[in-house]
Amino acid sequence: MLVAAVNWSPEWRPKSRRHVLAAPDTAHYIAGWPRETDLGVVAEVDGERAGAAWLRFFPPDDPGYGFVAADVPELTIGVAAAWRGRGVGRALLDAVEARAKEAGIARISLSVERKNFAQKLYLAAGYEVTGAGTAQSDTMVKFL
Numbered sequence: 001m002l003v004a005a006v007n008w009s010p011e012w013r014p015k016s017r018r019h020v021l022a023a024p025d026t027a028h029y030i031a032g033w034p035r036e037t038d039l040g041v042v043a044e045v046d047g048e049r050a051g052a053a054w055l056r057f058f059p060p061d062d063p064g065y066g067f068v069a070a071d072v073p074e075l076t077i078g079v080a081a082a083w084r085g086r087g088v089g090r091a092l093l094d095a096v097e098a099r100a101k102e103a104g105i106a107r108i109s110l111s112v113e114r115k116n117f118a119q120k121l122y123l124a125a126g127y128e129v130t131g132a133g134t135a136q137s138d139t140m141v142k143f144l
Contacts (some may be wrong), residue, residue: 001042001052001078002030008116029056029064029076039073039103041095043088051079053092055100055108066111066139068130073100075110077118089121097125101144108144113137 006026007014020026034040040054055073058064064074075096079088100108111133112119119138127140 001049001080002026002076003078004051004080005076005078007081008113008118025065028058028062029074030054037073039096039099039105041092041099043079043083043092043095045083045088049080050083051077051088051092053077053096055096055105064111065133065137066109068107068109068139068141072107072109072141073105075108085117089118090125093121093125097142097144106144107141109139109141111137111139 003015003017003020006020035056037057038054040052042049043051054076056064056076057070057073058067059070060067066074077089077092077096079092097108109130110122110127112122113136115136122140122142125142127142129138130141131139133139
């Protein structure tokens with residue numbers, strides 16, 4: 001699902017699984033999964049994996065795109081192309097937030113490109129823009 005998350009835009013040439021997993025800036029979202037502090041959920045529909053959402057803590061010397069602080073995990077959501085726009089992302093977001101609350105996590109961060117339709121989902125779910133991650137993306141945070 002990391003590959004699905006990276007390849008969210010149909011306007012771009014898709015990056016291969018091999019490329020996504022070989023690039024350090026994306027591979028560290030799942031490398032060594034699961035770490036003791038990793039938390040995630042998977043969506044299945046009729047036995048088919050439709051998507052996944054997970055939280056991972058990053059250290060300041062190896063931050064994710066949406067890094068805020070070492071004690072704030074970063075959210076990644078990947079939804080298979082066939083299941084986008086059908087409520088899977090929202091269900092995953094709700095489920096991973098519930099698990100985070102159970103684990104005592106107080107905040108979640110993420111990075112999302114402004115053109116990504118998922119940004120509307122995050123805003124509707126209570127995430128707030130805390131700053132520009134890059135020229136094309138925003139860092140967002142939600143207090144649970």
